[in-house]
Amino acid sequence: MAKKASKKDVAQLLKKWSQQFAVLAPSRESGVAAMAEWDGKDTSFLEWYRNTVVPPKASFLPPMEEMFRFHKDEEGYQIEPPSRNGQKQLVFGIRPCDARAMAILDMTFEDAYQDPYYLEKRKNAVLVGLGCTNPCQSCFCTSMGTSPTDPTDVDIMLIDIGDHFLIEEVTAKGKELLAKTGGLKEATKNDEAEAKKSRETAYNKVSRKLDTEGIKDKLLDSFDDEEFWSQTAAKCISCGICTLLCPTCYCFDINDEVVKGEGTRFRSWDSCGFPLYTKMPMENPRSEKWRRVRQKVCHKYEFYPMAFDVIACTGCGRCIRLCPVNWDITQVIESVPEKVKGAK
Amino acid sequence: MEQKLRQEAKALLEQKRVDWIIGFTPGSLKFTTTPLITRDKADTERLVINPFITNNLANFLTEIKGRVGIVAKGCESRSIVSLIQDNKVAREDLVILAVPCPGIIDLAKIERLVGKDRDELDDVSRDGDKVSVKVDGKKKDFAAADVLFDHCLACELPTPQEYDIILGEPRPPAPDLKVSGQNIAELKALTPAERWASWENELSRCIRCYACRNVCPACFCQRCFVEETEPQWTLPMPQWQDNLIFQIIRNIHVAGRCTDCGECERVCPVNIPLRSLTREMYDTVDELFKFKSGMDKDALPLMAHYEQEEAEDFFK
Numbered sequence: 001m002a003k004k005a006s007k008k009d010v011a012q013l014l015k016k017w018s019q020q021f022a023v024l025a026p027s028r029e030s031g032v033a034a035m036a037e038w039d040g041k042d043t044s045f046l047e048w049y050r051n052t053v054v055p056p057k058a059s060f061l062p063p064m065e066e067m068f069r070f071h072k073d074e075e076g077y078q079i080e081p082p083s084r085n086g087q088k089q090l091v092f093g094i095r096p097c098d099a100r101a102m103a104i105l106d107m108t109f110e111d112a113y114q115d116p117y118y119l120e121k122r123k124n125a126v127l128v129g130l131g132c133t134n135p136c137q138s139c140f141c142t143s144m145g146t147s148p149t150d151p152t153d154v155d156i157m158l159i160d161i162g163d164h165f166l167i168e169e170v171t172a173k174g175k176e177l178l179a180k181t182g183g184l185k186e187a188t189k190n191d192e193a194e195a196k197k198s199r200e201t202a203y204n205k206v207s208r209k210l211d212t213e214g215i216k217d218k219l220l221d222s223f224d225d226e227e228f229w230s231q232t233a234a235k236c237i238s239c240g241i242c243t244l245l246c247p248t249c250y251c252f253d254i255n256d257e258v259v260k261g262e263g264t265r266f267r268s269w270d271s272c273g274f275p276l277y278t279k280m281p282m283e284n285p286r287s288e289k290w291r292r293v294r295q296k297v298c299h300k301y302e303f304y305p306m307a308f309d310v311i312a313c314t315g316c317g318r319c320i321r322l323c324p325v326n327w328d329i330t331q332v333i334e335s336v337p338e339k340v341k342g343a344k
Numbered sequence: 345m346e347q348k349l350r351q352e353a354k355a356l357l358e359q360k361r362v363d364w365i366i367g368f369t370p371g372s373l374k375f376t377t378t379p380l381i382t383r384d385k386a387d388t389e390r391l392v393i394n395p396f397i398t399n400n401l402a403n404f405l406t407e408i409k410g411r412v413g414i415v416a417k418g419c420e421s422r423s424i425v426s427l428i429q430d431n432k433v434a435r436e437d438l439v440i441l442a443v444p445c446p447g448i449i450d451l452a453k454i455e456r457l458v459g460k461d462r463d464e465l466d467d468v469s470r471d472g473d474k475v476s477v478k479v480d481g482k483k484k485d486f487a488a489a490d491v492l493f494d495h496c497l498a499c500e501l502p503t504p505q506e507y508d509i510i511l512g513e514p515r516p517p518a519p520d521l522k523v524s525g526q527n528i529a530e531l532k533a534l535t536p537a538e539r540w541a542s543w544e545n546e547l548s549r550c551i552r553c554y555a556c557r558n559v560c561p562a563c564f565c566q567r568c569f570v571e572e573t574e575p576q577w578t579l580p581m582p583q584w585q586d587n588l589i590f591q592i593i594r595n596i597h598v599a600g601r602c603t604d605c606g607e608c609e610r611v612c613p614v615n616i617p618l619r620s621l622t623r624e625m626y627d628t629v630d631e632l633f634k635f636k637s638g639m640d641k642d643a644l645p646l647m648a649h650y651e652q653e654e655a656e657d658f659f660k
Binding site for chain 1: 371372373374376377378379380381399403404407461463464545546548549551552553554555557558559571579580581582583607610611613614615616
């Protein structure tokens with residue numbers, strides 16, 4: 001049975017959770033909307049928050065992360081693991097699109113290679129989802145197998161029912177936390193009905209639609225269509241906004257910083273939109289812009305479905321909203337040509 | 345103006361005077377446009393001129409092969425002239441379609457004024473010095489000066505000087521350096537330590553997407569210093585000290601080329617006030633060398649020549 005909490009009591013709820021977790025919540029304190037350590041009092045984000053600019057993946061795959069330190073002594077190179085604070089994160093207010101993105105990232109990070117940096121944070125974390133009431137014009141989650149109030153990929157889901165949130169325990173982890181939290185009222189039948197209405201209203205507000213039927217095969221067939229890809233890429237400026245701020249993009253670069261014999265190895269966000277990404281001593285297979293744009297589109301809509309049977313796009317719309325030239329992935333996907341009959 | 349543009353652009357393609365047309369067409373989000381780069385004369389019907397033609401289209405010239413008909417506001421024309429000065433583009437390969445520009449609307453300013461996101465606005469329209477915003481069924485009027493981009497308020501060349509076809513009545517410049525330079529004035533009022541802290545704070549957000557560099561017509565290097573590894577001028581990780589070095593060197597590299605088009609600041613996804621750096625450099629260049637980039641295509645590039653009367657205070 002679902003529970004409920006007054007919006008006015010959110011601060012108290014977060015305070016309770018702060019005793020056990022590093023609570024992250026939407027914040028504009030840094031100058032851009034992102035998930036940031038909750039300051040212990042401010043819940044004004046409940047008013048302004050639609051989604052963050054920086055996706056919550058940043059709390060699990062930070063823009064820059066220390067992998068280890070090293071130095072050389074008489075016995076050779078010595079390696080020290082990074083200092084870990086081991087603190088468990090509770091992400092409050094993650095949107096269903098971004099929670100789905102985390103599930104999509106998990107597939108890569110716990111595939112053949114188990115990535116300890118990502119997985120340690122991820123396994124210890126609790127995701128508290130907050131259903132959208134006011135999706136953006138760029139949102140198209142309902143076309144990507146999720147919705148503004150989809151609880152599938154969070155531990156606890158909150159649905160706006162006026163002056164209260166309906167609270168759903170989704171996973172065992174979420175159930176356990178809610179049981180420990182205490183002080184929550186039971187939701188009534190009326191609350192459940194309100195939540196249903198709230199869900200429907202939000203769902204219907206998502207106006208951008210994308211038909212992805214057969215897209216994997218269409219992309220496969222159009223892979224060599226240089227004319228199409230050149231046209232598609234023409235206005236792209238090869239910046240990293242759409243990839244770095246994509247909640248499902250995970251590429252990173254690895255660099256060493258060595259100061260006076262003391263070294264640190266870092267990994268940091270990288271983008272297939274950059275020519276440097278594929279630069280090798282002899283050649284660069286993606287020196288041309290259209291090849292990089294094709295890679296970005298195909299990775300999400302063709303290669304990821306081949307590997308994991310899911311499109312690596314959740315319709316969060318950041319890439320559309322933030323693009324300097326309004327390069328719109330939904331328009332691109334819809335313009336991928338059908339295979340011409342009789343063509344090779 | 346729009347009709348004339350469409351006719352002219354179509355004629356240019358039909359008469360094979362150009363291979364490409366670069367202009368603006370409506371974007372996929374409210375109150376946006378998107379660059380249209382086309383060889384197809386049917387596309388010219390989609391060209392628009394409105395208060396949301398934000399991009400600096402000159403940015404595409406260095407990568408396009410062939411002759412180009414390009415829609416140019418004053419700022420674009422200056423970037424084009426600067427590219428001609430640097431031998432990056434040949435004047436004879438261009439047909440410049442000049443748009444006398446009254447300034448572009450900065451939706452972020454409207455968002456702050458009405459407390460709503462851009463996609464929640466019903467309408468934004470401009471009539472002379474007035475911008476009307478319809479939100480929640482109510483109409484609110486603002487002075488254009490309150491909702492135009494800062495760089496537009498500082499604009500010294502609303503109508504291109506260098507053009508082939510002009511699409512409207514020329515507009516006189518009326519730069520308001522006070523309002524457009526407010527950020528810089530506030531930064532200058534700080535102590536060096538406070539200013540340092542302020543930039544540390546701002547640049548800590550940088551994610552190294554390089555949108556500021558890639559959107560900049562003046563940043564045309566084939567190889568950017570930031571990607572060099574021998575020597576490695578700056579680390580590719582987004583730590584603020586390296587972000588600062590990136591911005592400072594980029595700014596020095598575009599000195600004498602930056603036309604204050606404001607694109608770097610507009611596109612920054614994490615709201616770093618980059619124009620405070622670039623505009624300060626622009627003014628410094630003017631003060632030291634009496635040089636405004638992109639004003640005269642026959643002038644030599646700033647860093648490629650020397651005048652005896654130039655400031656040389658650093659030789660001491």
